Amino acid sequence: MTPEMTAICDAERPTIVAGVMGSAESEVSATTTDIVLECAYFQPTRIRRTRRTLGLSSESSYRFERGIDLLGMPDAMRRAIELITAVAGGEVREPPLDLWPEPVKERVVFLRPERVALLLGMTVERPEIERLLSAIGFVVAPKDARLAVQVPGWRPDVSQEVDLIEEIARLKGYDAFPDELRPYRPGTVPDAPLEQAKGTVRRGLAAAGLYEARTFPLVPADDAGAVQVLNPMSAEEGHLRTRLLPGLVRRVEHNWAARTRDVRLFEVGSVFRQAGQAPLEEWTSVALVLTGGRRPPHWTEGAKLPDMDIWDLKYHFELAVRLGAPSARVQAAADGSHWEAVAGDAVVGWAGVLEADAPVWAAPLLGLEVRLEVAERAAAPYRPLPVTPPVERDLALVLPPGVTGAAVGAVLRQKAGALLESLLPFDEYRGAGIPPEHRSVAWHCSFRDPSRTLRENEVDELLEKALKALEDELGVRRRAS
Numbered sequence: 001m002t003p004e005m006t007a008i009c010d011a012e013r014p015t016i017v018a019g020v021m022g023s024a025e026s027e028v029s030a031t032t033t034d035i036v037l038e039c040a041y042f043q044p045t046r047i048r049r050t051r052r053t054l055g056l057s058s059e060s061s062y063r064f065e066r067g068i069d070l071l072g073m074p075d076a077m078r079r080a081i082e083l084i085t086a087v088a089g090g091e092v093r094e095p096p097l098d099l100w101p102e103p104v105k106e107r108v109v110f111l112r113p114e115r116v117a118l119l120l121g122m123t124v125e126r127p128e129i130e131r132l133l134s135a136i137g138f139v140v141a142p143k144d145a146r147l148a149v150q151v152p153g154w155r156p157d158v159s160q161e162v163d164l165i166e167e168i169a170r171l172k173g174y175d176a177f178p179d180e181l182r183p184y185r186p187g188t189v190p191d192a193p194l195e196q197a198k199g200t201v202r203r204g205l206a207a208a209g210l211y212e213a214r215t216f217p218l219v220p221a222d223d224a225g226a227v228q229v230l231n232p233m234s235a236e237e238g239h240l241r242t243r244l245l246p247g248l249v250r251r252v253e254h255n256w257a258a259r260t261r262d263v264r265l266f267e268v269g270s271v272f273r274q275a276g277q278a279p280l281e282e283w284t285s286v287a288l289v290l291t292g293g294r295r296p297p298h299w300t301e302g303a304k305l306p307d308m309d310i311w312d313l314k315y316h317f318e319l320a321v322r323l324g325a326p327s328a329r330v331q332a333a334a335d336g337s338h339w340e341a342v343a344g345d346a347v348v349g350w351a352g353v354l355e356a357d358a359p360v361w362a363a364p365l366l367g368l369e370v371r372l373e374v375a376e377r378a379a380a381p382y383r384p385l386p387v388t389p390p391v392e393r394d395l396a397l398v399l400p401p402g403v404t405g406a407a408v409g410a411v412l413r414q415k416a417g418a419l420l421e422s423l424l425p426f427d428e429y430r431g432a433g434i435p436p437e438h439r440s441v442a443w444h445c446s447f448r449d450p451s452r453t454l455r456e457n458e459v460d461e462l463l464e465k466a467l468k469a470l471e472d473e474l475g476v477r478r479r480a481s
Contacts, residue, residue, distance in 0.1 A: 244267050320370050
């Protein structure tokens, strides 16, 4: 035992692990004549840690680590005394002693009916709230615009207003609440980078026609780095998975057993590995499996549709790498048997043909797995709104054949400098007044200096400089009005 554990001791040594396990010395036998009764409340977290450390699971630990009725101990003591004296006889030698260091009052939680309506999406009248809570032992009394709810001692899990609202929802029935999407206020806290990466992969693969699967993370030992679980649910699945593909292969075999030939599944999940005495390594991967027809059949097509092949796999591999590991590149393996995704000098992905227990009518099974790349997203730059007015000009320019709008825009931005805030083409004209094979493109130019107000002559000088450069470099001239 450790100092963090609680023990019940006699004058010499511990005899009972408090809240977990008694001993033969404390048992009642046929020769017992004197009994000491103790009614105690043990801290749930301490009992839970003690039970786990000692590996002792008992009926007592099951009850104490979930919390018992702290306020009901005097009643429990009185009832035990009544039963013993009525059944076995005897008398109480001394009255009970209350050794609790300070009095404990019943917990009171205030409940607002408007908060109930906000969280549940519908109005629950105050009389019904009182009826529902009173039915399970709560004492409800009005207090101004709120309800003062006295929590019974056997409900240590109820400590906040939202806990009471959850009880109301459970008792009223979740089927009684509306299922349409109501107006809501979106949050402003962004998702963690890992969740953002997972969401990107899920959306992209679902858009490509694949279905997401969720497989069990406990598998048979299939790798030297597999981590054994101390309390496995079965002897066959006692290790943490080192890859996602084996679980997806079993899902495909399950579909084959139901005579489903076309299967497209993907999964985003955690995998684990431990090399020797090194710390346990955990990361997130994305894997997918493909088998069957290249596209869904249609009744107008008489011939058998082609099955997916390695080139379909390569397309999906490139898609998964682009979504989940953008910095990696796809290349063929040295022996040409599969494809790899390489980031720097590390192989972060694999794609190839898989082996499975397939029926004779099944198509080849293809699969891939890529380690998800998690990176912090760049912060959005902030720029205050300008306080100085812009100077705007419209230019109609005649472009010779072969001159692109991008080339014209590049020259304008270079010669006009930083004062040219925006440059947008808004019209194109061909016809009368324009030389054959030429075209007229109109541009809207906006000039601004964030520190002062520009003068008209400054903008005119910049435009003249830019127009001269356009005529000298590209043969572009201003259109005559």
